[in-house]
Amino acid sequence: MSEPLVFHFDIDGEDFISAGQASIQIKKNLRRIGLDPEIIRRVSIAMYEGEINMVIHAKGGEADVKLYEDRIEIILADKGPGIKNIDEAMQEGFSTASDTIRSLGFGAGMGLPNMKRYSDEMEINTEIGVGTTVRMVIKLA
């Protein structure tokens, strides 16, 4: 199998205002490659939610997007506090975001549910005090 095309981003955890830069760059890159617009929309929204989560909860992290012939993998890794209860975090409306974050229109408890909604597969590995890695797969076929 051929090697995937990999895009790597460092997500700045201090900068909520410019959060989303990596996702918007991915959207541009995938458009240039000529992928289906709905696939691009799903990848960029899933990644944006992850990016926002990393900024809100984990002071940033790293994102890798791997483009294979049959799928796109998004791997988001942070060294944040970890997720205490994944089942709870997956419920629409559950959020631990601050009032400041909510006043900006985030913290609606839709981040992880949206990531699941827009990906075909999603795995979360998290450890309290160590960090969280989320792997999402969006199939191309």
Place this chain on the structure above:
Amino acid sequence: MTVGKLCELSEFEAVCLPEPEREINGVYIGDLLSWVMGRARQDNAWITIMSNINVAAVASLSDVSCVILAEGVTLDDDVASTAAQKGINVISTSFAAYETALLLGSIIQ
């Protein structure tokens, strides 16, 4: 109807209109950004009262045809400039979200 045509109506004012030829195929109303990203459809007109910089990112990623700022909400110059750079059409109206949606519903058929 295109976003450019919509702006010709007296009820709407263009804040920035980098892609006036985009078609509006429906309406989504919401202020919670993740909710909007999860539910708004491509080419919808998105009606909101949120005006911070993240609105531009959400509009770009969800690929709505325009953002309509209801209730007379406006954008700061730096946000408007970012929206224009990202190719996001932004329109302002003094109407409330409900009235705006009613008007759009009657004209985009």
